[in-house]
Amino acid sequence: MSASLPAQPPRSPVAIALVTALASFTIVMDTTIVNVALHALAGEFDAPLTTIQWVTSAYVLALASVIPAAPWAMGRFGARRVYLGAIALFVLGSALSGLAWSAESLIAFRALQGLGGGLITPVGMSLVLRAAAAAGGRQGMLMSLSGLSLLVAPALGPVFGGWLVDEISWRWMFLVNVPVGALAVVLGARIIPADEPSPGRRLDVPGLLLLSPGFAALIFGLTRANESADGFAAPDSWLPLLLGAALVLGFLRRAFTTSGPLLDLRLLRHRPLALGLLSLVPFVMGYFGSMLLTPMYFQLVRGDGVMESGLMTIQLGLAAGVTMQLAGRLVDRVAARWIVLPGMLLAATGMGWFAAVAQPGAAEWQLRTSLAVLGAGVGATMMPSITAATRSVAPADVPAASTLVNIGTQLATAVGSAVMAVLLAGRLDGAGGDPAAMAEAFRATYVWAVALILAAAVPAAFLSRRAPARPDAAPVGARSEEARQPASHIR
Template sequence: MLVGALAVLFDTTIVAVALHTLSIELNAPISTIQWVTTGYLLALAVVIPITGWAQRVFGAKRLWLIALAIFLTGSILSSLAWNAGSLITFRVVQGVGGGVMMPLMSTLVMQAAGGKNLGRVMSVVSLPAVLGPILGPVLGGLILQNLHWSWMFWVNVPYCVAGIILAVIFMPADGPVRRAPFDGVGFALMALGLVGVLWGLSNTGDDGGFGRSDVLWPMLTGIVLLVAFVAWALPRGAKALLDLRLIKHWPLASSSLLLFLSGITLYGAMLLLPLYFQQLRGMTPLMAGVLLVPQGVGTFLSRSIAGRLSDRMSARWLAVAGFALVAIGTLPFAFATGQTNEVWLMAALLVRGFGLGAVTVPLMALGFRGLQRSEVPDASIITRISTQVGGSFGGAVLAMILTHSVASATTTAALTSGFQHSFWWTMGFTVAGMLISLALPGRLPR
């Protein structure tokens, strides 16, 4: 399953560094090319809520193979796209497959673990999320520098094919499936609500930020629809698309809130850091990707340690320590200029990455502690949505802050000040996460 999931994570991080190139190659403005990413994220959000229902109806193995085949089809079609419109359409196809795969992987591995050694298990499940930010930007930079842009999508094909073959051979056969009624009203409310919120957040990078009508109205509409979904789903319990009664389970509720904040610190900074190296220091996308490798290495090194520790102690102090390390690793960028020593910044990124792993792994494991096997699919969806929306919110807020800070910058000093201001906001979100971590359960629930 990890092999197939690598295709989804690589694809997300590779495409993120290619928007400028795609704008030139496909002769389309950035405002249009942004939908290559936005359309993918919206498709992802629409299908995540139905994963639990689809698993019950189709069976886990069949659903995994279907989702991976859809993602493979979308990758091949994207590589053959002839204009911006066709590429956006095919990216939506990819999003449908990827949106099912990520929560389904967590569900199946957590169910197989049977509630034991969840920290160690989650440290393995998180491997694609770690390798994506390490290798994705570097691979994307190499492709854009030496090959045609279509190879960004062809690189997914070997992972998808290998993932399908391995799944057919090694995944256990599905048991009997059952017919389950589909909560159409709940799906419409939740899917449209998530689309509205994410669509609004994706427009905040333009002039006007959160005050724009194409930001406010989609977001407000989305929030209203999500509130309506809560009102619809709570009385129906397990019959709803998503059993929201699980939020009463404090380990899941607290970990979801912290995963939202960790999504802000991770994805928000993943927007700022490449721009800092490219705009302020004049580096190529490839060089910026190489300089970001230490952050991924730090996460890779810390995830197994964090996994073992989270099986022996409470997630509270692990998360506090992790957020503290993220803050320490971010602080040098709040003072950095265009001449700051690169070795010093790479060391800071190593510490920052170590903190991210120390936060993410125990929080993801905590959300599943004390749950019944039948409750794991809905818990996977809740934690996935928390991370997804947190990342979108963090990216939107920090993009708006950076845009406002550098909008009138005509000198290097003004540009430097704008980036420093944005990194101080990142510090604020990180400190908030550290303080909220104190409310996590102090003991491991049975």
């Protein structure tokens, strides 16, 4: 099941990480910007909100459907070709979305965006991990650079999106991606090393027909539960969820009984990868689920506008970005357990503090400081967890491992958002528009997010206690003590 390996060692791993960060930034920023503009789009096209919601749903469905095919695509065509092609497709979809003449055309072009966007993150992660392996280490530092956009862009997106929609035009939500994406293609073509494809590996078509629509149906059902007033009881939520679960179960059976599956799930027998995912998934559910709550609290309870609420939360992203850079460098020298576990506890403390003070008349300094503490904990958790999960994976297994991480985080984000939305909606129904009652509904919902983050700390406590081999003290390709058994030995 080997995928193509680099034909030449990359000259600048840091440059590769920065290129992937630039491409990821456009995707995450695009998603957060569009989410704050749905009502404006409904007015622009004179379309009901139920139709305009497909602007988001079409993108999510297309994105989710292509992620499982990432390992095969990297092997068949080469990671560099797939990555640059995915960015170009995303840029094309962005340009066409900015020129859309109707709600239906915008929905179609957003699906095109999703087809490109779904491949950018898993392939970009594979490129960074391969660059780190070729350079002899520094996975944590490189992953923290590459993943900077995942935490900073959600904080900047609502502010930037609100400004674009209010001051310029909704079309620039999409057109702004064109120059940035084009720059990422040009830089990627110059910096990312060429790799030879492995055309001999066959595509597992039955596996693709099971996992891609199954994963997409799960994400769609969770998204609908998030958007619908009936939550999981809505037919357009539970029907896709049942269908998706059945298809994914069918893929699981196939993955363990056939040779050359679309995604080799036997990699999960590798302890660092399994523990990393077990700690990452509940943390992502709690944190990204709470990202739905925070702007709504500022808007509903305190009466802030979209831009004001974005400015109130911007320190969260900034603290996360700064801490991530420090934690990423530290995890290259210190055992991941001693970074991830304190990071999770710090995140739970910040979120718990915010929940405790989230009253209608709460002091602004307390709200800002608690969110900054939350951000610092998140920055110390996300990329160190992914680094711990993927550091010891054999080079041939990197595409499958990065795809597993992306599937896990995408699904966890969708589950967390849907669950938090349902819990909050149930409590807001009895609030009657009273700010104090609504504040209590938010505080009670935050408790569940804190509980998920604390649950993630349990498997994090079992992460490796051994420090990784230092790049300047080990030959190229040397592995840390936790990696003495390569992931590929399970096959």
